[in-house]
Amino acid sequence: MRILVCIKRVPAPGARIVVEPDGQTIDTANLGFTISPHEECAVEAAVQLVEQHGGNVTVMTLGPEGAEEQLRHAVSVGATDAILIPAGERDWDPQATARALTDAIGDAESDGAFDLILFGNESADSGGYQVGVRVSRALGRPMVNGIKGIEIGKGVVTLRRETDGGSELYELPLPAVVGVKEGITLPRYPTLRGRLASKKADVRTFEAGEQPGGQSMVALANPPEQVKQTVMLTDAAAAVDVMEELGLL
Amino acid sequence: MILAIVEHDRGTLNELTLQALAVARDLGDVEAVILGSAGAGLAEELGAHGVSKVHVADHELLADYGPDAWAETTRQLADAIGAEVVLAIGSDRGNEVMAHIAARLDAPMVANVISVTPGEDWGVVRVRWGGSLHEEALVVAPLKLLTVAPHALAASEVGGPQAEVVPFMPSLSDEGVTRVIDRATLAEGITLATAPIVVSGGRGVGSAENFSILEELADQFGGVVGCSRVATNNGWRPHSDQVGQTGTRVAPDLYIACGISGAIQHWVGMMASKKVMAINTDAEAPMVTKADYALVGNLHEIVPAIIEEIRNRRG
Structure with a gap:
């Protein structure tokens, strides 16, 4: 089976994000970059499906030239083909992103459709929750988000989504689109062989024109810092006093 | 409208x-x-x-x-x-x-x-x-x-x-419509997202086994155990226990963070908590400086001491 995973380059989670004085971009000088966490797990899930059922994994990203690093990382853990849609340093809006991805997928499918296209549930940085759904609609394929389990059957895929205290199952006909959540599986580390393959890999470029939608960013801002007077407790008894005061005991 | x-x-x-x-x-x-x-x-x-x-x-x-x-x-x-x-x-x-x-x-x-x-x-x-x-x-x-x-x-x-x-009355066709075909119940009653008290552990807990004292503390108030992304990535806890941007968002009455530094990725998952108590060896950790209450010290000593104190007071 052929699987496509759409990924995004984002600053490593946990980093302190500082907005530049112009309010338009974030200060990236001290930031490391990674594949957005849900998508990192989607890549791993795709590689495992291919190990189980045969086939290959293609990764695609829309982003700055530096995003080639994330495509090569995906190759180092098992993807075989990589496609970059150059978009400069500034984020494209969700509609523009979806339109460009749809065009690039159409181009990549000239020799046959992907059985499965995986997205992350939402990107760690902009968190728009929509690009995958827009692409699925444009391609006329079914999609469910928030997926933590994928099983391939005969012409169908069974998807598991966690809810508060339980899980829901969905069955979609292939080809289908899936929004994956972190926790579906743990990403592997690249092997030495994988690293070598990723260095040699040919990253293809697909040029897509930017077709903006109806949402435009005006400015970014760091929310006001919460100033909190932390009460320092001296021992366990003081902690239990607090629990009593809060009426928890 | x-x-x-x-x-x-x-x-x-x-x-x-x-x-x-x-x-x-x-x-x-x-x-x-x-x-x-x-x-x-x-x-x-x-x-x-x-x-x-x-x-x-x-x-x-x-x-x-x-x-x-x-x-x-x-x-x-x-x-x-x-x-x-x-x-x-x-x-x-x-x-x-x-x-x-x-x-x-x-x-x-x-x-x-x-x-x-x-x-x-x-x-x-x-x-x-x-x-x-x-x-x-x-x-x-x-x-x-x-x-x-x-x-x-x-x-x-x-x-x-x-x-x-x-x-x-909408006009719907069932062609290409995805919907739930089956479901499973994993947990009855209180869950991470709804628990009034969450006892959460991070890097400082050190191992899967060490989470047992956090379980014991949570049991004192019918709370549940959560964890940070580090704990999940180390395989100490299942991802369904993870609190944070890519895990579950919680808003309990009290969030007890044990050995969690408080990286922003974790903080956004529990910042809606009414009160936060941090237990950490590092007095400068973001979780400690942003918490309502903090105990600086070794959680492996403090958590059992809290459990014992609660039991003593309850007689």
């Missing part, structure tokens, strides 16, 4: 919806849609939250949740009543349904707004990075599709009269 989606699971209200209604009220007259007759019983309480009219959509494809049927029904209703805004809470389902509506209309959708300013172009402030960054944006569209960031605004009753309840 504002059309708000009332999120429910086979008749059980997602209480976060009421937060979205608080935002909707500020924008104009609010009507609501309940998708599926299983949720019809929820209509009564919506008047108190400022809803003037409730549309109960009924169709066999709405018997259980499905993003396509929910989105298509809402789109048809918004069109029929001339809504200017469709709004939902920014939950998994809320964001998913809104994205499907947006994709059908090829219209912009703004996820997780915390404020909305109507005008010729609408100004919104939305959260990025799970809440650690704010984005001011403009929306240009005849129908504005918005989800409201959970816990950004408190739900409140405004004591309005009982809402008028009217049926709505």
